[in-house]
Amino acid sequence: MADVVSLMDIDEDAKDKNHFPRPNKGKSVVVAGNPPDAKATPWVEKYRPQSLADVAAHRDIIDTIDRLTSENRLPHLLLYGPPGTGKTSTILAVARKLYGAQMHNMVLELNASDDRGIDVVRQQIQDFASTQSFSFCGKSSVKLVLLDEADAMTKDAQFALRRVIEKYTKNTRFSLICNHVNKIIPALQSRCTRFRFAPLDAIHVTERLKHVIQSEELDVTESGLAALVRLSNGDMRKALNILQSTHMASQQITEEAVYLCTGNPLPKDIEQISHWLLNESFAVGFRRISEIKARKGLALVDIVREVTMFVFKIKMPSDVRVQLINDMADIEYRLSFGCNDKLQLGSLFSTFARARSALVVAAK
Missing domain, CATH: 1.10.8.60 (Helicase, Ruva Protein; domain 3)
Incomplete structure (x- = not known):
């Protein structure tokens, strides 16, 4: 961080774990156990962790952030990693711990995939950061700006945010949340304490x-x-x-x-398809896979992906396995761009035909 992080004075009496007002923008949160309509509430929101202790994994990260929060030394944060790994839930739990019932006054939550331009930084964020902090019983506390999907921000907006972070560090903390940290400019990364959220075990x-x-x-x-x-x-x-x-x-x-x-293919279907690819002729195998695709509504890209994983279970020379996996990766890549399914299914059979020939040679 470029600036020294000042201490935060938090009035513990102001915390109220049972009250969580809706932030200004971004993801809405429903308090578990007291939803407006339990049947209509998505379980993702209904069972979202309400405190740091409830977060499912990453205990080393959670304990570090919890300690910094308890000691009133919370720095600017950059939380990054794949979707669904607890990044947003973690920082919302931090906000609840810090502000309780006053959260709606102390937190500005923006989804940068919607509010991604430089005007948002210059207007909404700067206006929020520049105003005087809310006080708990006469004690001043820093405010919190949550920027979800920060990797969707334009480069100009990120450079403008860099200056805002420097200017208002004394009374505002910034938390950036993203999937791809390489899309955050180095100047912003250097001003934040970074935590990587890996896929959950x-x-x-x-x-x-x-x-x-x-x-x-x-x-x-x-x-x-x-x-x-x-x-x-x-x-x-x-x-x-x-x-x-x-x-x-x-x-x-x-x-x-x-x-x-x-809509994913069953493991037994993948096993059957792999058997056809390795043992049947082109005409018979092509017809059978086409039939099972149509009957079960399977996408060829899902079949290729699952067959690739199944290949790891088949005993074969390592060089043949590597070549087979690389060829299937090329097919999956072409399918992602909308290439014709029938052509790519033929390419899949061609790939396995070469692998069969290599296996026969290796067996001799």
Whole structure:
């Protein structure tokens, strides 16, 4: 940080954990246990952590931020990492701890993907930062500016924000939240304490899902829970959204129900498709994969992605495996740009035909 962080005086009596006013802009938050309509509330918001102790993982980061907050030494923060890993929930929990019922006076929350231009920095942010801080019982406290999706800000806006951060450090703290830290200019990064939020471990996702399942009294099988964790890929938001949507579609949440709801191919389908790719002729395999795609509504890009993961389980020479995975990565890349599915399915068979030839040579 360029400036020395001044101490913050926080009146502990002003905290009220049961009251959380809506911020000015950005993500709305619903207090767990007291939603306006429990059935209509998305579970992502209903079960959003309300305190730092409730955050599912990253205890080293959470404990560090908690200690800085308790000691009134909170610096400017840059929280970055993949979606659904607890970045926004963490900083909102910090704001609740600091301000309690006065949060609506002390916090400016903006989503930089909407408010991304230099005018927002010069007007909304600077106006908020330049006003006198709200006082708790005569004691002055710093205010907090939350910039979600900060990597969507224009370069001009980021350079303008750099100067605002320097100018108002004494009475305002800035918290930048983003997915891609490389899109934040070095001048901003150097003024913030950086924390990287990695994808959540399966055990943390499982524990949180079990809490929601118990609270909602859901009927979830072990295989269904494992499917939820597997498909979430460390994204807690995605896991909760899949759980809620599957519950809406099926009374019992099984592995098949989860995959059917998300449109992902079942593991047994991927195993069957991989068998066809490795053993069937082009004409037979192409027809069968086309049929299962149409019957189950599968996307070829999902099939390629899952088959790529399945290849790691197949015993084969490492050089053949690497070449096969690289070829499938090229197919997935082309599909992401809308290339013809039939052409790419033919390319997939061609890739496996070369791998089969290499395996035959290696066997001799």
